Amino acid sequence: MNDVDVFTALAQNIGILHITVGNIVMILIGLGLVYLAVKKNYEPLILLPIGITAVLVNLPLTGLTQPPTGFLYLVKHYLIDTEVVPLLIFLGLGAMIDFGPLIANPKSLLLGAAAQIGVFVAMLLALLLGFNVKEAASIGIIGGADGPTTIYLTIKLAPHLLAATAVAAYSYMSLVPLIQPPVIKLLTTKRERMIRMKQLRPVSKKEKIIFPIITMIVVGLLVPSAAPLIGMIMIGNLFRESGVVERLRKAASEELMNIVTIFLGIGVGSTMQAQTFLTPKTLMVLGLGIVAFASATAGGVLFAKLMNLFSKEKINPMIGAAGVSAVPMSARVVQRLALEEDPENHILMHAMGPNVAGVIGTAVVAGVFLSLLGG
Amino acid sequence: MILSILTEVLEGLKITVIGVTVVFVILSILAAIMAGFKPLFYKRAKPVKRVPETKEKAEKPLEAKPAEEKLVLPPGLSPEEISVLTAAVLGFLEYKRKKLEKIEVFRELPGLENILYVAGIAFKAKLRVSIGGVEKPVEIEEIPGGFIVRYRGKEYRVGLKIQ
Numbered sequence: 001m002n003d004v005d006v007f008t009a010l011a012q013n014i015g016i017l018h019i020t021v022g023n024i025v026m027i028l029i030g031l032g033l034v035y036l037a038v039k040k041n042y043e044p045l046i047l048l049p050i051g052i053t054a055v056l057v058n059l060p061l062t063g064l065t066q067p068p069t070g071f072l073y074l075v076k077h078y079l080i081d082t083e084v085v086p087l088l089i090f091l092g093l094g095a096m097i098d099f100g101p102l103i104a105n106p107k108s109l110l111l112g113a114a115a116q117i118g119v120f121v122a123m124l125l126a127l128l129l130g131f132n133v134k135e136a137a138s139i140g141i142i143g144g145a146d147g148p149t150t151i152y153l154t155i156k157l158a159p160h161l162l163a164a165t166a167v168a169a170y171s172y173m174s175l176v177p178l179i180q181p182p183v184i185k186l187l188t189t190k191r192e193r194m195i196r197m198k199q200l201r202p203v204s205k206k207e208k209i210i211f212p213i214i215t216m217i218v219v220g221l222l223v224p225s226a227a228p229l230i231g232m233i234m235i236g237n238l239f240r241e242s243g244v245v246e247r248l249r250k251a252a253s254e255e256l257m258n259i260v261t262i263f264l265g266i267g268v269g270s271t272m273q274a275q276t277f278l279t280p281k282t283l284m285v286l287g288l289g290i291v292a293f294a295s296a297t298a299g300g301v302l303f304a305k306l307m308n309l310f311s312k313e314k315i316n317p318m319i320g321a322a323g324v325s326a327v328p329m330s331a332r333v334v335q336r337l338a339l340e341e342d343p344e345n346h347i348l349m350h351a352m353g354p355n356v357a358g359v360i361g362t363a364v365v366a367g368v369f370l371s372l373l374g375g
Numbered sequence: 376m377i378l379s380i381l382t383e384v385l386e387g388l389k390i391t392v393i394g395v396t397v398v399f400v401i402l403s404i405l406a407a408i409m410a411g412f413k414p415l416f417y418k419r420a421k422p423v424k425r426v427p428e429t430k431e432k433a434e435k436p437l438e439a440k441p442a443e444e445k446l447v448l449p450p451g452l453s454p455e456e457i458s459v460l461t462a463a464v465l466g467f468l469e470y471k472r473k474k475l476e477k478i479e480v481f482r483e484l485p486g487l488e489n490i491l492y493v494a495g496i497a498f499k500a501k502l503r504v505s506i507g508g509v510e511k512p513v514e515i516e517e518i519p520g521g522f523i524v525r526y527r528g529k530e531y532r533v534g535l536k537i538q
Binding site for chain 2: 102103106107109110112113116117119120123124127128130132133136137201202203204206207210211214215218219222223357360361364365368369372373
């Protein structure tokens, strides 16, 4: 090999000579996500690894996403594509969630169901914009405000949209305090926002142990395709409520959760390559994500108002907005709005009921999509 | 193009109807089951009934109730001996505290007091205990976990444990 050949070979291996405009844009988007995570504290646990991995995968010639041995390829192929990570996240989530407020007020489940209307509104809009049904379902599920479910469903129905839907889901979850209040205020009167609710009854340990077992069996029998998601969340919850496997609860909600969150972040980030992410569809997905969140909020609030027409004990319609499963952000937003109207009206626990019901509702909707559209 | 979009939208509407129905049915079933939890597992605490106070009751003077529990004495000890022993121990502890307070190191490090016995330093005292105006001389001496009290030529072992 002469000097010219050596120089040519060396030049061919310098990344900067291969960088494209698309790569630069994606690096800027990745850095934008890092900025939002670090500076604005927007879902930093997930947006930081996604953002920085997006930067990494857009550096040319790294081979990180090249099959069969690229590290990020291995992470995505074995942990994300196989759905191991989203399901383990659900296990950890279950170990962290207290279903007590939901058990104390079972009507909350209906609010969790009502908020899923946003999923279908966004899906129909996506269809009108020219997406196919599977893509539309993956976009609609963003309205469930549940990152792992969004990822789980998108991997099965429209894997090419994974990066866009995941980024939209997690970004908008962090924007719940900005997206929800205008919708809630638009649909409720000051008087409605001031409705005080009766204190929730105490829930026994026995009830808390039976709840995950029954939910797993009922959902598993009626919508088997939702069983992996519901099953994992309920197993995690049983760890928590049984009180006899403290080590497992701690491992699921802390160590395991942290590990799988890292893999989820870098796995999703690895899909943010310029050639797949920088498309008009991504912009539409991001736009539809906001519509999904807003319409889910509206669905919950309007259904709560409907319930008030038939119920003796009035409920504060704002708690319907917490039916989107961004736990516990949306419940906190509702609490803040209630306190703005009446500084002594504490409805956080009432809002937590629909909030955790939303997690179950979104998982059931994902199961319905999988049953009807196939994996 | 428009036709294909319309076809997709129609399919979407069908999925929406099925999806909304399924999610409401399933969550309603769960809600119904959970509503059943309440009568099964939740028992509301019974409200305490308030007995209306009658005039008669209110005016009735309070009567002192006779003590229901009978004092059980350790075998072989008279009430007088127990009184003397109790007073002797209390008096001794006070005596010891006053003695130690005079020494600065014990004032600053009160824990040191506990290792005196290990170091071979045991306190002894001769006290006069007054019961019913009659003074009774007693001798008291520290031993591990308690005291030896000498009274009227007899030796009593009194244990003291702080729980």
